[in-house]
Amino acid sequence: MSERDYDHTAIEERWQTAWADADVYRTPDDAENPTYVLGMYPYPSGKLHMGHVRNYTITDAYARYRRMTGDEVLHPMGWDAFGLPAENAAKERDTNPRDWTMDCIGTMREQMRSMGFGYDWDREIATCTPEYYKWNQWLFERFHEEGLVERRDAEVNWCPNCETVLADEQVEGEAELCWRCGTPVVQRELEQWFLRITEYADELLEAIDDLEGWPNSVRQMQRNWIGRQYGAEIDFEIEDHGPVTAFTTRIDTINGATFFALAPDHPISERLAEESEEVRRFVEEEADPEGDEPNGVSTDLTATNPATGEEIPVYVADFVLSDVGTGALMAVPGHDERDHAFAQKHDVEIKPVIAPEPEGWDGETVPDAPDVGEEAYTEDGVLVNSGEYSGLDSETARARITEEIETAEESTQYQLRDWGISRQRYWGTPIPVVHCHDDCGAVMVPEEELPVELPEFVNTTGNPLDAAEEWKETTCPACGGPAERETDTMDTFVDSSWYFLRYISPDLETAPFDRDRANDWMPVDQYVGGIEHAVMHLLYSRFFTKVLADHEGLEHREPFTNLLAQGMVQLEGEKMSKSKGNTVSPQRIVEEYGADTARLFMMQAAQPERDFDWSEEGVRSTYAFLDRLKGMVDGFVENEPDGERNAVASYVESEIDATVAIATDEYDTLRFNEALRETQGLVRTLRQYAEYTEPHAGTYGHGLSAVVRLLAPVAPHLAEELWEELEGEGFVVEADWPDAEIDRDRVEKRRQLVENTRKDVRDIVEVAGIEDPQAIDVVIAPDWKYDALEIAIDSDADNLIGELMGEDHIREQGDAAADYGQDLQTEREALSMTLDPEEEHDALEAAAWLLEREFDAPVEVVRAEGADEEVVRKAEPGRPAIHIEN
Template identity: 80%
Template sequence: MSDAGYDHAAVERRWQEAWDEANVYRTPDDVEDPTYVLGMYPYPSGKLHMGHVRNYTITDAYARFRRMRGDEVLHPMGWDAFGLPAENAAKERDTNPRDWTFDCIETMRDQMDAMGFGYDWEREITTCTPEYYRWNQWLFSRFHDEGLVERRDAEVNWCPECETVLADEQVEGEAELCWRCDTPVETRELEQWFLQITEYADELLEAIDDLEGWPNSVRQMQRNWIGRQYGTELEFHVDGYGEVEAFTTRVDTIYGATFFALAPDHPISEELAAEDEEIRHFVEHEADPEGDEPNGIETDLTATNPATGEDLPVFVADFVLSDVGTGALMGVPGHDDRDHAFASKMGVDIEPVIAPEPEDWDGETVPDTPDVSEAAYTEDGVLVNSGDYSGLDSETGRDQLTEDIESASKAKQYQLRDWGISRQRYWGTPIPVVHCDDCGPVVVPEEDLPVELPEFINTTGNPLDAAEEWKQTTCPDCGGDATRETDTMDTFVDSSWYFLRYVSPDLDEAPFDLDRANDWMPVDQYVGGIEHAVMHLLYSRFFTKVLADHEGLEHREPFTNLLAQGMVQLEGEKMSKSKGNVVSPQRIVEEYGADTARLFMMQAAQPERDFDWSEEGVRSTYAFLGRLTELVEDVAANGADGPDDAVASYVDAEIDATIAIATDEYDDLTFNKALRETQSLTRTLRQYAEHADPHAETFERGLSAVVRLLAPVAPHVAEELYETLGHDEFVVDAAWPTAQVDRDHVEKRRRLVENTREDVRDIVEVAGIDDPREIEVVVAPEWKYDALEIAIESDADNLIGELMGESHIREQGDAAADYGQDLQAEREALETTLGPDAEHAALESAAWLLEREFDAPVRVRRADEVDDSVLKNAEPGRPAIEIED
């Protein structure tokens, strides 16, 4: 111990060296089925931030806990090392992304070691190395072989600041900003490579229901992103262009269609724009799909409503999107908010054809027509003004109209689009394709992989375009001159399968050892930020399903359990460099130690919740570790030789209680509750030592339990104290402590003791007793416990009658009737309790707490030891209390 607390620097340095020397965290390849614990690997930005520390403390604590429970644990770490930030940093510093990235990795690895994270560093992967991205290219080739890769012209999201394409998932918010730099995103037409994730849309959606270990919020975000809608496809005849297909989820409103609308880039719109200057001006200069109000321009065309035969005016409208539905829609302003706003602006008729279903509707009469002049009625209801279909409910109307309209058929649409992976930048996996004038795009053969990145050229735009020597190559098919593809892959390709590479990181023959992956996958516990709920997790699920279908992987989902950890904030705001509110993990480690930082964060809140960083909380945590160290060192130096009495029995019970509860909470990853229990036991042990000479076996068992319960979160000080207690093995290899009771028994016993202490405090306060001479606690008679059990289990209307049917209860006369009335009144709130003998034992062992608090002797009595005047107030779980003044 130092004057300021325990010497955290020396303790942490000592045990980190010992762990390294013993290679304690290595997972052998011959393990049959390890518990796979994984934190989302970081982008190597150069320094850990508090979000990193929290994420990796969660996984490290859980991995250590599972290991102490006897599991073989796989707990690896790697680096999501490609990406535009490194390229931009290299340009700014006139260096190259590779050197910048590896410098950052070295710094962050050292910081992770300083935090005591127990990784198997022999399994480390770095996605920017050819040894890794070779397999990105191999997977691209396999996806291509299976028809899951396509190259086509497409409108793409373009970030002018990053000078690259973004996936839909990388465009954030209503303002449509780049997820990296917050620059407004533009739309461009480019030839792009796509992975056809839409081929798996149905399975990706339907399998969400089976992800029971995932947060509901994440599951819903994925459902919303996939966005499957059931509806109807049908054809409208457009003069001069024939049948044009539209999709609607509300064909029941077709009699209310008053216009037909086309997307600005619909083929018909493009033909019209080529011929009509006004339409071209609208398409090129006025159309704004993200505008606050829908806008459009009327054409000279009409479309025939297939249900009514009426001709509808055709508009080119910017709220119609070519990649949603078919790029054409029927406008029903009476029953769609967006259509209503457009019709109001353009002077189009608004006709109601759905009425709210009346409360007393008989299913036959037609309700009154609603007023939709000011706002659309958008709910289901009853069809009105709909010819022969009037009077049908919306669902029946949809089915009947879909059946009756000749061109109509049931259909489904998705919001999900194929994944555009082309990026116009250097620092990523080169797409393994060469372009040949004779053969077209040709995938590079496996024997020529990896296609390695050339030396970095610091230039504007895509540096690969400037790498002329690298670009020039020969066609693998015809041997003629060809040029390499200069786009690189979206870095989410790297993270879509990295968890599989950890099972065999040095394998040269394949991206992963299939047999081992089948044994070790899926990841048992995955931890990462909610910001990855759509992109990374959806793409990882997609890759896993493709590998299951085509490469023999036996698992179709990558992650069994998912925890999305909350943010570390300062005064209610997310920490960020721009706000100047960043707390440096390195400073905290230097001043207070890694264990203090880890323990403070894990006890501050449940892992899923945001919490505020508090220097006061950090200092308090550090002081706790110092007090615990002092307590352990004291017993190691001076020993204990007190009696095995009622007090020792109470402490033993609290040790069991703490172990039982903390174990459950660790299992559920609610570390804050487990740590609260552990700290409470530490206080109890300190109080025990101050109250009396502790019983050696009980006290040492309690300290050993505390140290092992803290070990997953505060591993360094736990190793130090475990050794101080006389153990030769690492605490990381120690067995998790076991309890002799279950949690239900623990909670009943604790509730009894705490209620009794509260009742004594209330009596002392209300009666104004300054100096109690004696406190008597009386356990209820056995018949009351029987009556309580009957009341809890009974569903009889006449509870008192049922109670009086038991002779031993009926014999109690008025006392039984009075207690029966109390039970009847509280029937919904009744809880089971310990039995009379167990209550007596629990109260007797806890009497020292009352004696210590009130400085008075405490006597715990059984029911047969007192007269009825005292006994009438005793109930199960709530003993009678007599205090002598």
């Protein structure tokens, strides 16, 4: 660090206080030009980690940018405050989850303030407060009124360690581990409350195509999770057990069904397990649905293939799942890879019934059957070995077979299952139901009695609400008789499925959200969070939004217009984690280098959706950049320069405009790293300008003002300090965004021309060993070469040189034209248009001072007509010739 290190601590504390005193981040309830920017709210674990810092710097920078462009921005923060980790932490520390959670929230709130995040803290929510979870309960009852809540017995995922039910999405990996603690998940039969998300399966799937602002990977993950399949259901008669329905997407292959398979938990399998030790052992001990190979056990049963009348063997197989399709399937080894592998292992017949469509097929002849002994043929084709259906194409056959076999009918199946929200834990929203001891059954708690608040925490095993006897005992709202409260609490994903609506009217006491305001502010314009929420949280939020649109007057059916899934912060290529001991403390970085340094380093390191490696060296370099910038502003304010508005100043002005325009484009699309690279390039140009000559005060001040505003979204504290030094009006967070219009394509060509020219001069100086250049001539190519280049780009002629020589003014150049034509022919696929000769001349003349500064020699930019013929011969469009006097 230099002797002039800026006092980041004092600057950051000063402006955080000033912003709070002025309430600059307060969002009006009614906005004419609303923009809603939101980061996924955090679980209050007690300390911010670098993933938090990156996520919330992204949203903060974008919110600040949009505010400076004139939008009224809603940028709130809250806490995903319920959940098992707090309950476990409270048990370990012999305290209660509420105190633990509130302490963590207090700590993290102060850490967020120290990072300078511009939140409207008046809108803060915590999902563990009765003021919030009352509305979870209200929504549950509204869903119930609309037939979207159901209570039923179900086999559920159970974590023995957490002692609670998990949704399918909370079971991770092939080993089926609890997403929270990593314990293997088991299956249990329990009575559960479900939200009927499957009622919206089609809309949830079809609307994905309209989510153009979402990453394709996230959209595909949601499609896969919903898993809609079109096919047919058809009955196979199993002796002594009657008809069993199977679902298939390939009923055209039914003549090749050579065995029938049941899920291990299919009712027939369970009955067989009581009668057969072999089946019991497989069902209870050997079945492994996540295994690499399909396994199964033979039964003594046969099933009748309804297409052929043949009796085929019945197996209990672990690759058949009870919650996919019907839990039973017809197996066609010749045309399904999994069935093929099973058939080979169990010596079951493999019969080909689909052949590839022959080239030039007439639609009438039946092709030869393929060899499927070693590998299944899984594509559509032409039916063979299929009786009256032989010779039909697969699509036609599917329609005819479905129509003509009596028990077959079209069916649509989904992988998506209803959302089980019951959790056997304390720290969650109590489900607002009482169970009458008489005949009323499960009864909703009256709306006027909401919220049903949690009782005092009891540190016990299992579900603490079961131990709260006094709280459990109540009266039935329907008959007044004795009743018991529901002791399950809601999955915390209920909390996060609508929290973005509560921010809009967080103090409203009569409804979960203000409908009119929500219709103004929603949907969220930019949402940012981790890819790990691609299925659960995002799918549930979409579901809630659609239900609220149908029944509560919300005008929008999707919650988030644009979604960014930010990448991870890594250390030496590995994700930071406490278990690996490779975390970096945000608090240390703030104390040592300042929040602005941490924010700027993260935003310039990579595009937001990419992973990147934390680098202490990079942090120090970022701090040094901010320190230099402050020194430049200090120097300008203390000693205002008195230079002329000359050609050099004009070049700098053009670079200021170019930087503003390009950085603005990049901020619009959240490519902060590109915007910051542009801004840092402008700082470098301004520094070079001041080192080369006495700068013009207006130009230099304009450049510094632009830099400060371009940096303000990412390094707001120092930007505020420098804005004040430059006598900017008001706070920089409320200043107007700089404005410039350019032709970006021409700017980039101009910059590339200048950079290539500087590089060529360096190469010549180095290769020729020129220690002290006396003069440098930069020679523009003759006009005819630009014409030849344009012809080459537009031409599709095989003989390009012949076409060029058809132009009189090019042919007149003789050997020079032939040589250049040959070069164009060779590079034809890579050719692109450059600036025209006059634009090249002007651009290089304006930038000549950069060469003069670097090589301490006079530079002259020469048109082709005034240069030596041998030098001109080397010049090409976009690549002028260089002549150096030694």
